[in-house]
Amino acid sequence: MSTTSWYVTGMTCGHCVAAVTKELTAVDGVESVDVALVPQGESTVTVTSESPLAESTVRTAIDEAGYDLVGATP
Amino acid sequence: MSTTSWYVTGMTCGHCVAAVTKELTAVDGVESVDVALVPQGESTVTVTSESPLAESTVRTAIDEAGYDLVGATP
Numbered sequence: 001m002s003t004t005s006w007y008v009t010g011m012t013c014g015h016c017v018a019a020v021t022k023e024l025t026a027v028d029g030v031e032s033v034d035v036a037l038v039p040q041g042e043s044t045v046t047v048t049s050e051s052p053l054a055e056s057t058v059r060t061a062i063d064e065a066g067y068d069l070v071g072a073t074p
Numbered sequence: 075m076s077t078t079s080w081y082v083t084g085m086t087c088g089h090c091v092a093a094v095t096k097e098l099t100a101v102d103g104v105e106s107v108d109v110a111l112v113p114q115g116e117s118t119v120t121v122t123s124e125s126p127l128a129e130s131t132v133r134t135a136i137d138e139a140g141y142d143l144v145g146a147t148p
Contacts, residue, residue: 012113014140015089039086066088 001031002052005073007042008062011035016067020045023065027057042070075105076126079147081116082136085109090141094119097139101131116144 011020017035024033029050036044045062047053059069085094091109098107103124110118119136121127133143 012086013090015093016087019089 001048001050003046003048004052004058005044005046006058006062006069007071007073008045008067009042009070010067011037011043012039013037016065017043019065020062020067023061024058027053027061029053044073075122075124077120077122078126078132079118079120080132080136080143081145081147082119082141083116083144084141085111085117086113087111090139091117093139094136094141097135098132101127101135103127118147 008020011017017037020035021033024030024045024047030047030053031050032048034046038044047058055072062069082094085091091111094109095107098104098119098121104121104127105124106122108120112118121132129146136143
């Protein structure tokens with residue numbers, strides 16, 4: 001099992017959280033998604049998956065939801 | 075036909091616009107809904123209906139969508 005947190009901008013409300021969660025949950029191997037919403041800044045999106053996800057995979061899912069992946073947490 | 079604009083707070087993104095539009099469009103007699111989104115302030119929600127709507131009717135719909143009606147435009 002692998003858990004990684006990502007910084008995402010542009011999320012402002014519960015609908016945004018739902019959209020990102022839905023898109024990431026649909027990624028193969030993803031077990032759970034947790035979002036700490038920071039409306040005026042960088043929200044933290046924590047993804048637990050069977051094996052580590054490529055950043056490009058996560059970036060694509062977040063982009064499809066309409067938001068921007070700006071980095072991974074240290 | 076009657077058109078009235080209302081000030082609504084708490085809306086931050088396109089999902090919020092969609093939620094308010096959907097809720098108001100479902101109100102009997104409503105023909106169209108237009109939203110000018112102001113994420114950090116009062117968004118303007120313009121409703122066109124067959125006959126004037128009671129403020130309580132509009133307030134209930136906006137409340138059900140999860141936002142706050144704070145007044146009507148002058």
